[in-house]
Amino acid sequence: MSIGLVLRGIFSALFVASVLRISTPLILPALGGLISDLAGVINIALEGIMLVAAFTGVVVSAYTQNVWLGVLAGLAVGTLFSLILALFHLYLKTDIILAGIALNIMAQGGTVFLLFTLTGDKGSSASLASGTVPRVVIPLLHDVPVLGTILSGHHIFTYLAFLLAVVVAVFLYRTPLGTHLRAVGENPEAAASVGINVVRVQTIAIGLSGLLASLGGLSLSMAYLSFFQNNMTAGRGFIALAAIFLGGRTPWGTLLAAVFFGFADALANQFGSLQVPPQWVQMIPYAATVIALVVYNVRRRRQAIERARRMQEQLHAQGTAFGGGD
Amino acid sequence: MSSPPLIEMRDIVKVYPNGVVANDGVHFTVEPGEIHALVGENGAGKTTLMKILYGLESPTQGEIRLRGRPVHFRSPLDAIAHGIGMVHQNFMLIPSFTVAENIVLGQEPRHRMLVDREAALQITRELSQQYGLRVEAEAVVDSVPVGMRQRVEILKTLYRGAEILILDEPTAVLTPQETQELFQAIRALVAQGKTVIFITHKLREVKEISDRVTVMRNGRVMGTLPTAQATTDQLARMMVGRDVLLTVEKPPAQPGEPVLEVRDLTYVSETGRTMLRDVRFTVRAGEILGVAGVEGNGQTELVEVLTGLRPATGGSARVRGREILNATPRQVRLSGVAHIPEDRLNNGLALTATINENLIVDRYFRPPFLRGLFIDSQVVQEHGVRLIQAFDIRAPGGDVPVASLSGGNMQKVIVAREFSAEPVLLIAAQPTRGIDVGATEFIRRQLVEKRSGGTAVLLISADLAEVMSLSDRLVVMYEGQITGVFPQVDRVSEEELGLYMLGLRRQTPEEMEAYL
Numbered sequence: 001m002s003i004g005l006v007l008r009g010i011f012s013a014l015f016v017a018s019v020l021r022i023s024t025p026l027i028l029p030a031l032g033g034l035i036s037d038l039a040g041v042i043n044i045a046l047e048g049i050m051l052v053a054a055f056t057g058v059v060v061s062a063y064t065q066n067v068w069l070g071v072l073a074g075l076a077v078g079t080l081f082s083l084i085l086a087l088f089h090l091y092l093k094t095d096i097i098l099a100g101i102a103l104n105i106m107a108q109g110g111t112v113f114l115l116f117t118l119t120g121d122k123g124s125s126a127s128l129a130s131g132t133v134p135r136v137v138i139p140l141l142h143d144v145p146v147l148g149t150i151l152s153g154h155h156i157f158t159y160l161a162f163l164l165a166v167v168v169a170v171f172l173y174r175t176p177l178g179t180h181l182r183a184v185g186e187n188p189e190a191a192a193s194v195g196i197n198v199v200r201v202q203t204i205a206i207g208l209s210g211l212l213a214s215l216g217g218l219s220l221s222m223a224y225l226s227f228f229q230n231n232m233t234a235g236r237g238f239i240a241l242a243a244i245f246l247g248g249r250t251p252w253g254t255l256l257a258a259v260f261f262g263f264a265d266a267l268a269n270q271f272g273s274l275q276v277p278p279q280w281v282q283m284i285p286y287a288a289t290v291i292a293l294v295v296y297n298v299r300r301r302r303q304a305i306e307r308a309r310r311m312q313e314q315l316h317a318q319g320t321a322f323g324g325g326d
Numbered sequence: 327m328s329s330p331p332l333i334e335m336r337d338i339v340k341v342y343p344n345g346v347v348a349n350d351g352v353h354f355t356v357e358p359g360e361i362h363a364l365v366g367e368n369g370a371g372k373t374t375l376m377k378i379l380y381g382l383e384s385p386t387q388g389e390i391r392l393r394g395r396p397v398h399f400r401s402p403l404d405a406i407a408h409g410i411g412m413v414h415q416n417f418m419l420i421p422s423f424t425v426a427e428n429i430v431l432g433q434e435p436r437h438r439m440l441v442d443r444e445a446a447l448q449i450t451r452e453l454s455q456q457y458g459l460r461v462e463a464e465a466v467v468d469s470v471p472v473g474m475r476q477r478v479e480i481l482k483t484l485y486r487g488a489e490i491l492i493l494d495e496p497t498a499v500l501t502p503q504e505t506q507e508l509f510q511a512i513r514a515l516v517a518q519g520k521t522v523i524f525i526t527h528k529l530r531e532v533k534e535i536s537d538r539v540t541v542m543r544n545g546r547v548m549g550t551l552p553t554a555q556a557t558t559d560q561l562a563r564m565m566v567g568r569d570v571l572l573t574v575e576k577p578p579a580q581p582g583e584p585v586l587e588v589r590d591l592t593y594v595s596e597t598g599r600t601m602l603r604d605v606r607f608t609v610r611a612g613e614i615l616g617v618a619g620v621e622g623n624g625q626t627e628l629v630e631v632l633t634g635l636r637p638a639t640g641g642s643a644r645v646r647g648r649e650i651l652n653a654t655p656r657q658v659r660l661s662g663v664a665h666i667p668e669d670r671l672n673n674g675l676a677l678t679a680t681i682n683e684n685l686i687v688d689r690y691f692r693p694p695f696l697r698g699l700f701i702d703s704q705v706v707q708e709h710g711v712r713l714i715q716a717f718d719i720r721a722p723g724g725d726v727p728v729a730s731l732s733g734g735n736m737q738k739v740i741v742a743r744e745f746s747a748e749p750v751l752l753i754a755a756q757p758t759r760g761i762d763v764g765a766t767e768f769i770r771r772q773l774v775e776k777r778s779g780g781t782a783v784l785l786i787s788a789d790l791a792e793v794m795s796l797s798d799r800l801v802v803m804y805e806g807q808i809t810g811v812f813p814q815v816d817r818v819s820e821e822e823l824g825l826y827m828l829g830l831r832r833q834t835p836e837e838m839e840a841y842l
Binding site for chain 2 (some may be wrong): 182278
């Protein structure tokens with residue numbers, strides 16, 4: 001296959017649609033991670049929470065033969081799993097990074113162990129008849145060329161991801177709880193001094209991050225794929241963390257950064273058809289993450305220096321005449 | 327008096343889990359409508375007592391009565407509900423929030439499910455007007471001056487319905503003018519029926535603002551008396567338990583060769599703010615050059631750039647002709663510079679290490695401490711014993727962790743290390759901040775002694791009285807620049823310096839040239 005075909009692939013409506021699909025399991029945990037990060041408790045266990053939720057959803061939907069029961073169970077178990085982090089960090093005072101790493105390892109090993117116990121297979125749950133959430137076909141729009149392909153026919157989680165970006169933004173900046181959450185993250189002592197219960201707010205933040213990460217996990221095993229796979233998150237929980245920082249710790253920035261990483265991932269899929277060693281192609285999303293973070297920081301620094309230079313010139317231009325009060 | 331006092335704290339005992347007795351049977355009463363000063367050295371238990379009153383700490387024993395009724399505060403919320411508000415020493419504000427958002431934080435006005443921002447602005451403006459505390463409701467706190475932040479803190483407590491305001495060392499960060507403004511505001515509050523408890527260790531302020539004063543020492547109350555009947559000497563004696571030299575005896579300076587020459591020093595922070603701009607000055611052997619200024623005008627950056635803790639952006643700084651900018655801290659120290667950092671807990675000491683260890687961190691790599699590959703513990707031990715004695719560090723021994731010492735004794739450990747390094751240049755940043763009168767007196771005397779012995783001293787202090795009494799020459803820093811130089815400190819008043827500190831007045835480079 002030639003590079004021309006790849007390029008044509010990228011500039012197609014199908015490709016854009018695939019970016020949205022692939023971004024979904026990044027946007028959701030990133031938004032969750034943003035909530036806990038702004039509350040001052042960085043949730044490094046997003047990866048593990050996603051795995052646990054993805055696994056639970058598949059198993060429960062297979063045994064109950066009800067997709068929605070599976071989704072509910074996944075959300076519940078994923079959120080509870082995240083609250084273990086809250087328990088260890090906030091109540092038992094363990095280091096949050098260590099506790100997060102422990103949860104991730106536990107999730108990876110635990111899901112495989114249970115998977116093997118239930119199916120006798122360590123690789124995937126393909127033998128279980130689990131369900132997937134329905135696709136949403138938007139009437140009328142679905143039949144519009146290009147736009148219909150891009151916007152219609154996705155799994156429900158994809159729409160939810162973008163909708164939740166709005167919800168999270170409103171929650172963080174307009175609601176009392178969101179305001180308290182940001183206050184706690186910025187100056188916990190100050191928040192406590194006006195009667196905000198810091199530990200409670202941080203527990204809620206971790207719980208919400210768990211809920212959103214669980215949605216992300218479920219979108220992998222019950223929408224993107226229709227079964228659970230050993231370590232199927234493949235680092236998405238960590239890329240989500242990177243998206244938060246690349247996005248400047250704002251909901252919109254985080255959303256954009258997550259979509260960017262989704263784009264890199266989709267690109268890797270396209271390149272998969274070229275005569276390039278697959279390892280190189282698989283590196284694309286991760287390399288993009290590193291490069292994006294570097295570029296972001298270099299640019300921020302340069303902007304800062306530029307701003308300083310302009311300010312200094314301005315001051316020099318005003319000479320010693322300047323000197324305002326407060 | 328027939329009616330019960332507004333606040334009555336009876337027999338308060340507070341023992342911390344680590345065994346420290348912070349309050350030991352304290353009785354403290356406040357009458358309605360008074361300004362009550364609470365004074366004492368650091369570690370005397372003032373702040374603990376107020377934290378108990380504000381519900382931040384629970385007393386081990388004792389009783390609090392409010393208007394004659396016993397109360398139990400489990401959290402600040404309880405205290406707030408009873409009309410008690412506290413303005414903490416380190417401001418309890420959220421830097422990225424606006425003034426209005428900070429004022430309503432925790433009790434936001436709501437519209438449906440959301441925070442009603444308009445109402446918050448409205449509330450802020452009304453409160454600001456009612457109490458004559460000028461603030462900009464929409465400004466982000468990070469960008470407003472310290473004086474306004476303090477007014478925000480006071481408005482915060484008033485919004486929560488405070489009738490009793492506890493102000494914890496409110497003047498520590500203010501210029502003389504801002505202090506006067508604060509005092510006016512306090513008087514206005516009292517005129518509107520509020521009661522103010524004012525924590526300080528500046529006795530002059532006690533005399534100026536308070537109606538009654540309570541003195542604490544070692545977790546006990548040494549007495550409460552009407553301010554009009556107390557002299558500062560008397561109060562100082564009650565605080566320390568002996569006579570204190572409030573002024574430092576200082577023989578005239580005999581400045582010698584230039585030791586530190588700073589020229590066109592510029593520093594742009596990582597966030598792109600110009601923190602130091604074309605700073606130039608000289609410190610000579612045998613003199614103390616004081617740097618006055620409101621905190622946050624580049625003093626911290628100046629010290630850190632000079633000591634190798636931050637890279638400079640431009641300019642030069644020479645110690646006896648040798649460039650020290652952008653050298654490593656060790657190179658700077660090896661060229662004869664000693665440094666008493668302003669943040670003693672983070673930069674001055676390794677808290678979990680012992681006193682002896684802290685006393686050798688700048689010299690362990692040299693003989694006699696280093697013998698071959700190993701540190702000679704015998705030498706370290708003897709070195710520790712000698713300095714602990716010479717600098718009157720009150721500790722059970724040299725092998726206890728520094729963290730177990732009081733603030734004043736921690737500072738003495740630093741002073742002992744830096745002074746015994748026999749520096750040609752001593753950079754002392756806030757050397758007596760937050761430490762008790764006894765240790766303050768000791769450190770000030772040591773500084774003057776060092777200078778009289780020929781050391782060049784660069785003294786940075788937010789305590790205007792301190793820079794004025796210790797310095798031989800003085801410069802004022804404002805927004806990262808030197809805006810005034812005063813070759814004769816006794817010829818300038820606090821008020822005049824205040825004008826320079828606020829940026830309302832400045833000398834031209836030509837005027838300053840001859841003295842820098």
